[in-house]
Amino acid sequence: MTGKVSLADLKIDFELPVAQRVSPLSQADVVRHQDEIIALLHDNDASMVAHYYCDPLVQALAEKSGGYIGDSLEMARYGRDVKSTTILVAGVKFMGETAKILSPDKRVLMPTLEATCSLDLGCPADEFTRFCDQHPERTVVVYANTSAAVKARADWVVTSSIALAVVEYLDRRGEKILWAPDQHLGAYVQKQTGADMLLWNGSCIVHEEFRAQGLLDMKALYPDAAVLVHPESPAAVIALADAVGSTTALIEASATLPNQQFIVATDRGIFYRMQQRSPTKSFIEAPTGGQGAQCKSCAHCPWMAMNDLERIKKELIQPANEVLVPDHLISKAVLPLQRMLDFADQRKRL
Numbered sequence: 001m002t003g004k005v006s007l008a009d010l011k012i013d014f015e016l017p018v019a020q021r022v023s024p025l026s027q028a029d030v031v032r033h034q035d036e037i038i039a040l041l042h043d044n045d046a047s048m049v050a051h052y053y054c055d056p057l058v059q060a061l062a063e064k065s066g067g068y069i070g071d072s073l074e075m076a077r078y079g080r081d082v083k084s085t086t087i088l089v090a091g092v093k094f095m096g097e098t099a100k101i102l103s104p105d106k107r108v109l110m111p112t113l114e115a116t117c118s119l120d121l122g123c124p125a126d127e128f129t130r131f132c133d134q135h136p137e138r139t140v141v142v143y144a145n146t147s148a149a150v151k152a153r154a155d156w157v158v159t160s161s162i163a164l165a166v167v168e169y170l171d172r173r174g175e176k177i178l179w180a181p182d183q184h185l186g187a188y189v190q191k192q193t194g195a196d197m198l199l200w201n202g203s204c205i206v207h208e209e210f211r212a213q214g215l216l217d218m219k220a221l222y223p224d225a226a227v228l229v230h231p232e233s234p235a236a237v238i239a240l241a242d243a244v245g246s247t248t249a250l251i252e253a254s255a256t257l258p259n260q261q262f263i264v265a266t267d268r269g270i271f272y273r274m275q276q277r278s279p280t281k282s283f284i285e286a287p288t289g290g291q292g293a294q295c296k297s298c299a300h301c302p303w304m305a306m307n308d309l310e311r312i313k314k315e316l317i318q319p320a321n322e323v324l325v326p327d328h329l330i331s332k333a334v335l336p337l338q339r340m341l342d343f344a345d346q347r348k349r350l
Contacts, residue, residue, distance in 0.1 A: 025309065030057060033309040038065045040316035046086035046109070048312075049075040051095060052247045053269035053304040058090050060272070061309065069273065071247045072144045073159045076102045077341070088316065089323070090307040092117045096323035097148040101333045108323040111311035115303040117145050122202040123181035125149035131178070131200065138178035138198060139170055142336070145204075146181060148325045152332035157340050160231055161246035163189050166343060171195035184208065188231040188238055206297040207232035210265045214287030215240050218263050222284060225261035228253055229286075233265050237286075241265070254278055268299045 025033065038061075041048055048067035050059050059069050067088075068078040072095045079087040080102040087108050089096040092115045100108045123142075128150050132140055142154040143163070151157050158166050167189050170177060177195055179186040181202030190197040210233045219225065219240070228250045229241035238244055243253035247270055254262050255277040264270065265286035274283055288295045315321055325333075 025057075030309065033313060034061050034064055037061060037309065037313050037316060040313065041065050041067075041088065044086050044088075044316055044319075045084050046088050046316065047079070047082045047084040048088040048090065049078055049099070050090040050307070051075060051092075051269075051304065052251070052273055053267040053301055054090050054307050055269065055305065056272035057309060058307050058312070059269070061312070062090065071159060071161065072098060073161075073340075074248070075099065076337075079103050079106070079108070088312065090312065091115070092120075092301070092303050093323070094120050094145055094147060097325055098144060098151075098337070100323045100325045101148060101151070101330050101337060104325075104327075104330050107319075109315055109319055110321045110323060111307045111315050113321045113323070115306040117301075117303060118205040119143065119145035119181045119202050120147055120150075123147075123150055123200060125153065128180060128200070129153050131180075135178050135198060137176060139175045140178045140180075141166065141170070142180050143182050143185065148329045148333050150180070151336060152329045154333075154336045155339075157333075157336040159246060159340075160185060161248055162340060162344055164192055165347060166340065167193045167195050167197070169343070182232050184234055184238075185231045187235060188244070191235075204232045206267050206299060206301050207265070208234060209288035209290065209295055209297055209299070210234065210237045210286050211289050212236035212240060214289075215263065215265065218284065218287060222261050222263060224259060225263045225284065226253075226257050226259040227263045227286075228265065230266040237265055250274075251277060254281065254283070266299075267297075267301055267304065269301075269304060 048062045048065050050062035050069050062069050076098040079099040087099050087106055089099050089110050096108050096110045123146055132153055140154045141156045142150055144159045171193055177197045179197050180200035183199050183201050186199040207230055226242040227240055229238050229244050231244050251273050254274045261282045263284045263286050268285050271283045285299045288299055
């Protein structure tokens with residue numbers, strides 16, 4: 001599935017490109033829901049955070065309410081630092097858990113607890129623990145896209161924005177690494193750093209669908225377009241990229257590169273922020289391995305799509321999806337998370 005959106009599609013606030021509009025609500029209904037949700041957030045002493053991959057209407061609501069849009073770690077950090085006693089997390093379950101780990105005294109709500117992640121599902125804590133126990137000599141580094149229980153077993157938690165720097169640091173110290181769960185991101189980090197890494201066999205259902213041949217075909221149609229690729233994608237796709245990086249890095253690349261067209265190999269929810277940064281540029285979905293009903297994700301995470309205005313409003317009216325993490329897991333999982341945060345802060349000071 002491919003799609004293209006440009007300035008002509010962005011007419012007024014909350015009127016969004018057809019390729020990104022998944023809500024059946026009318027424009028008037030959208031505004032009404034958003035106003036009601038903002039009032040409910042105030043009544044609940046709640047701040048809203050949303051991931052870049054959420055529906056653009058949800059991202060727009062986060063902005064309009066005075067909340068935050070970001071990647072998973074930025075969302076959790078914002079939730080930790082904001083004064084509100086309740087955090088409404090629009091994303092997937094591991095993001096809600098991360099927010100709770102960093103803010104154990106706050107109430108963390110989600111539109112639905114059924115929104116999960118293939119990387120999380122593909123790395124069960126019991127199997128992962130046995131795998132780690134078989135390799136006690138290795139430093140355990142896990143991607144943020146994992147459960148609280150998996151984080152609790154780790155020495156380090158990383159996001160895609162800091163994974164290279166952390167692994168380079170550990171490699172310089174002579175440490176061998178056990179990496180989980182995304183095999184493609186792990187292979188990319190391994191290739192870039194030359195570190196000794198043992199990889200768990202996991203993948204993202206969105207990023208694993210991108211295909212090199214499809215990108216080559218698209219590049220032939222748009223020869224002046226730059227290719228932006230998230231490192232959760234297969235190596236053959238990464239090899240064709242003009243820029244590889246986290247969601248935040250790809251948004252920055254779309255704004256700073258001189259190209260006027262971009263072929264984007266990540267979840268199409270990111271187009272909302274890219275178009276905000278660069279309203280005169282065009283963004284094209286990278287083709288996936290299937291078409292229509294044949295593709296698993298069609299370049300949009302089905303679990304992220306579960307975050308919608310109706311569910312958000314319902315949760316704030318009658319909370320039923322509070323994120324709960326046992327205290328014994330919080331006390332363990334916060335250590336590798338804080339280790340990453342301290343590492344990131346130290347790098348900023350250098």
